[in-house]
Amino acid sequence: MQRQHDMGGMPAGPVEPDSPPTKPWAKLITATVGALREKKLMTVDEMRRALEDLPSEQYDRDYFERWAEALTDLLEEKGLATHGEIASRMDEVRRRLEGGT
Amino acid sequence: MAEEERGHVEAHHHDHHHEVAPENRDVEETGHYELMATAIRELLVEKGVVTPEQIREQLEFMDSRGPALGAEIVAKAWTDPAFRERLLDDGTAAVGELGIPMAGTELVVVENTPDTHNMIVCTLCSCYPRTILGLPPDWYKSKSYRSRAVIEPRAVLEEFGTTVADDVTVRVHDSNADMRYLVLPMQPEGTESWDAERLAGIVTRDCMVGVALPDASG
Numbered sequence: 363m364q365r366q367h368d369m370g371g372m373p374a375g376p377v378e379p380d381s382p383p384t385k386p387w388a389k390l391i392t393a394t395v396g397a398l399r400e401k402k403l404m405t406v407d408e409m410r411r412a413l414e415d416l417p418s419e420q421y422d423r424d425y426f427e428r429w430a431e432a433l434t435d436l437l438e439e440k441g442l443a444t445h446g447e448i449a450s451r452m453d454e455v456r457r458r459l460e461g462g463t
Numbered sequence: 464m465a466e467e468e469r470g471h472v473e474a475h476h477h478d479h480h481h482e483v484a485p486e487n488r489d490v491e492e493t494g495h496y497e498l499m500a501t502a503i504r505e506l507l508v509e510k511g512v513v514t515p516e517q518i519r520e521q522l523e524f525m526d527s528r529g530p531a532l533g534a535e536i537v538a539k540a541w542t543d544p545a546f547r548e549r550l551l552d553d554g555t556a557a558v559g560e561l562g563i564p565m566a567g568t569e570l571v572v573v574e575n576t577p578d579t580h581n582m583i584v585c586t587l588c589s590c591y592p593r594t595i596l597g598l599p600p601d602w603y604k605s606k607s608y609r610s611r612a613v614i615e616p617r618a619v620l621e622e623f624g625t626t627v628a629d630d631v632t633v634r635v636h637d638s639n640a641d642m643r644y645l646v647l648p649m650q651p652e653g654t655e656s657w658d659a660e661r662l663a664g665i666v667t668r669d670c671m672v673g674v675a676l677p678d679a680s681g
Binding site: 367368369370371372373374375376377378379380381382384385386387388389390391392393394396397398400401403406407410413425426427430433434437442443447448451452454455456 | 495496497498499500501502503504505506507510512513517518519520521522524525567584586587588589598600601602604605606607608609610611612613614619622623637640669674
């Protein structure tokens with residue numbers, strides 16, 4: 363079966379040559395993956411598998427959003443951080459930012 | 464079991480779901496991923512999984528990569544025939560001479576000639592020579608480019624404003640996690656007397672991905 367990531371030759375719209383600069387959070391996700399790889403806590407192939415396994419509504423997202431989703435799945439799988447921990451920390455970070463501290 | 468359920472959901476959504484255009488997403492959703500990136504970093508640092516220094520080193524390395532490095536490689540190849548030969552023979556080793564790591568991947572440099580134009584894609588994900596060119600542009604990661612580069616490369620090239628003559632073969636190279644490509648463009652006529660630094664100035668990222676040609680007229 364041809365899976366969602368295997369899109370070579372599929373029909374698609376025109377290419378938009380425009381490329382806005384990478385956002386800081388996207389660089390942070392990339393750096394985090396890089397650091398985990400350097401520490402041999404995950405491999406490039408595990409990351410690819412996690413990306414390819416995403417449900418299509420997540421796979422179809424922006425590239426780095428997809429990476430963030432795959433990373434959270436992999437962190438849970440490896441027992442490094444759960445989805446629950448990440449969600450509650452996100453709430454905490456939001457409150458901190460809203461509190462202006 | 465979870466895998467099967469997920470596969471089922473995936474199949475169900477497949478026909479109905481379309482790529483979410485970045486401009487159609489609201490600010491709140493972008494904020495969601497900013498929070499996620501910060502939350503993950505904080506948790507991993509607190510748990511002692513990674514250190515702040517390791518993250519910072521990664522960010523610094525990322526910021527030190529960019530098309531200027533690739534342009535330097537191309538200009539050296541144009542001005543140093545022995546290097547050009549080594550670059551085409553073993554890209555990984557040749558860029559290693561310049562202190563550029565390939566981070567466990569293999570670099571294959573493909574040379575444009577009067578008969579052949581080369582173009583790079585990664586249909587399966589978005590593999591790209593990041594340690595040379597930096598992070599890939601959005602279009603390289605887009606569904607449109609990934610899908611169409613391999614079936615209608617000339618049409619895609621036209622969308623970049625690049626016309627390749629009918630009697631020139633267009634060769635498309637599909638990258639993967641272990642093998643990255645870099646296009647060595649043809650040196651434009653009239654630049655024979657230029658030094659490497661001036662030559663590097665006309666070698667853009669898009670030239671090295673093979674969707675554009677160096678322009679010496681500017």
